[in-house]
Amino acid sequence: MRFKGLLLILLFGINSSAQNDQIQENTSLFLIPEFHVGKTIDANDGFPQTKLQTAVILSLGLHNASAKNEWASRLNFPKTGLALAFIDFGNSEKVGQAFTVLPFAEFKWLPRFYLNVGMGVSYMNTLYDEVSNPFNKAITTNLNWSFRSFLYYSVSKQKKMDWRLGVGYFHHSNGHTRLPNQGLNSILASVSAKINTKFDHATIDKPRFDQTSQTYISGRFGFGINTLSKEFNSKKEVYTLAFSIGKIINKTFKFGGGFYYRFYQHYYDYIKNEEELVTEEFPVFLENPFGYASNFGLYGTAELLLGHVGFEFELGLNIHKPFYQIDWKLNEGYSYPTGNGDEMVVVLGELNWYYEIKRTVSSRIGLKYYFINTNHAPKNNIFLGAHINANLGQADFTDLSLGYVYRFDL
Structure with a gap:
């Protein structure tokens, strides 16, 4: 089915739900035990063979159907919660298992259909090793980082329990903190039971909220880590400053734009140490290592405000990132043996049209925790953030940030 058709179905589902003037008030907890089965997709040529992937997940969540939370009403009362997962990738020796913690939100899409999306962190117990596990480059x-997107169908919905079937996608990767980083991707099916803790609910009129728009200004400082290449594969710092201005619509939808500055320790050290590509191709970098290790640009941001939690996506335009020429050459090249012992021939990456796109476009996705509930529209708020930053769609670095938001009067 084409994308336009899917979009029409989605909009129809939202609109049809929105036409109901009454809801069942429900702010109770629920529990979901779930079993996954599926396939781990090969991350690289020669990837270790895997059997069926299996996973056991336990989710604790909260219904948000009430007249108090404007954000919940605007989004058709999604459920939110935390999922704990144990995942076996189908090869205990070479791929291993994962222990995952995943905050999630679940949205009603159509009658009996629910879309569940989550973003969190996993601990993996089996890693790539050049000697003992060289073919697991994932x-x-x-x-x-872990990302999960699932579509559920309610097979048998009762007051106490809701049996569901699901199909979806799971992704794990380290956000470019060490190479190789192919990541693990899985396609999965699931069976689950949503167990409710409260069975009878009062019927209330669906809340009506006035349309609002607030101007905000915001700033943040970020501390990140990344690696440069397989040869320069240690973790080093990336420092970020960013400022933005924009609008918060209906206390739920936050849109804005701004300016960011980043400093890459790996870039700076490569220049200061007068590594090969600097001395041979970019000697001008030696005149100002700090400037050539810097990156700045403009960005637009969109964020869903879910009470204390924000889910954010940014798309940016790099105005200045000169060292990415060396970054690209190091990472997009290849090597092959000469046949003369351990001697290797290294071929550097070419600065082609795709390089130009990735050098120009930046992106960022992650979660924020606000100290004051955004539903109260506080004039001053502080947040902590965890994000993956990317060149176009390929991970560049992972960062933690501390930020401040000031809202002007409604």
């Missing part, structure tokens, strides 16, 4: 660090 995972090289114990801690990794």
